[in-house]
Amino acid sequence: SAVISQKPSRDICQRGTSLTIQCQVDSQVTMMFWYRQQPGQSLTLIATANQGSEATYESGFVIDKFPISRPNLTFSTLTVSNMSPEDSSIYLCSVGAGQVQETQYFGPGTRLLVL
Amino acid sequence: GENVEQHPSTLSVQEGDSAVIKCTYSDSASNYFPWYKQELGKRPQLIIDIRSNVGEKKDQRIAVTLNKTAKHFSLHITETQPEDSAVYFCAATLPGTYKYIFGTGTRLKVLA
Numbered sequence: 001s002a003v004i005s006q007k008p009s010r011d012i013c014q015r016g017t018s019l020t021i022q023c024q025v026d027s028q029v030t031m032m033f034w035y036r037q038q039p040g041q042s043l044t045l046i047a048t049a050n051q052g053s054e055a056t057y058e059s060g061f062v063i064d065k066f067p068i069s070r071p072n073l074t075f076s077t078l079t080v081s082n083m084s085p086e087d088s089s090i091y092l093c094s095v096g097a098g099q100v101q102e103t104q105y106f107g108p109g110t111r112l113l114v115l
Numbered sequence: 116g117e118n119v120e121q122h123p124s125t126l127s128v129q130e131g132d133s134a135v136i137k138c139t140y141s142d143s144a145s146n147y148f149p150w151y152k153q154e155l156g157k158r159p160q161l162i163i164d165i166r167s168n169v170g171e172k173k174d175q176r177i178a179v180t181l182n183k184t185a186k187h188f189s190l191h192i193t194e195t196q197p198e199d200s201a202v203y204f205c206a207a208t209l210p211g212t213y214k215y216i217f218g219t220g221t222r223l224k225v226l227a
Binding site: 031033043045048092101102103105107 | 147149151157158161164204208213214216219220
């Protein structure tokens with residue numbers, strides 16, 4: 001499976017600021033996703049990061065709050081904008097792999113605390 | 116849209132016993148069902164998956180069964196060991212979407 005890294009691994013931020021999280025894969029992948037995992041909760045899909053076009057956002061998530069870039073097939077960024085304490089979560093990227101790319105492998109996550 | 120329910124939310128078993136976690140999905144078109152194990156502070160790791168054209172799949176002490184008629188699938192862990200202690204998530208995906216809908220998770224504790 002692909003080797004996936006994320007930066008930063010953790011951060012503490014002040015409310016009202018923005019943080020950009022990077023996701024790097026060691027091979028080209030078509031499907032790349034961003035998830036949020038709130039403390040003690042399950043994973044919720046934020047958006048699908050599309051190479052060369054705008055990301056596809058899930059219900060409840062908007063581009064102004066979570067802008068996503070996907071400049072090539074090995075890299076994506078997620079920005080958490082104008083942060084509030086409710087944004088404190090783990091943010092994970094994942095990539096699709098397998099025969100029809102239905103299997104997802106996750107990055108190590110970015111632990112964000114907003115004060 | 117698709118919805119996935121997972122039970123139980125917590126499960127404690129004695130070492131060596133079996134553990135069973137069940138998930139129910141709502142959309143009969145769902146065709147791929149992975150299971151992930153997440154240890155504390157770690158990323159979710161795929162442990163087994165099953166496609167809708169298969170009723171059961173086994174990998175050593177882990178098995179998954181799928182009942183398409185009832186729209187539920189289950190994870191079975193036999194001969195549990197302390198290192199099986201973790202949170203387990205099921206997921207379902209619709210064909211062509213590649214998007215996962217996750218269950219709420221089961222915290223498994225294996226008591227030595």
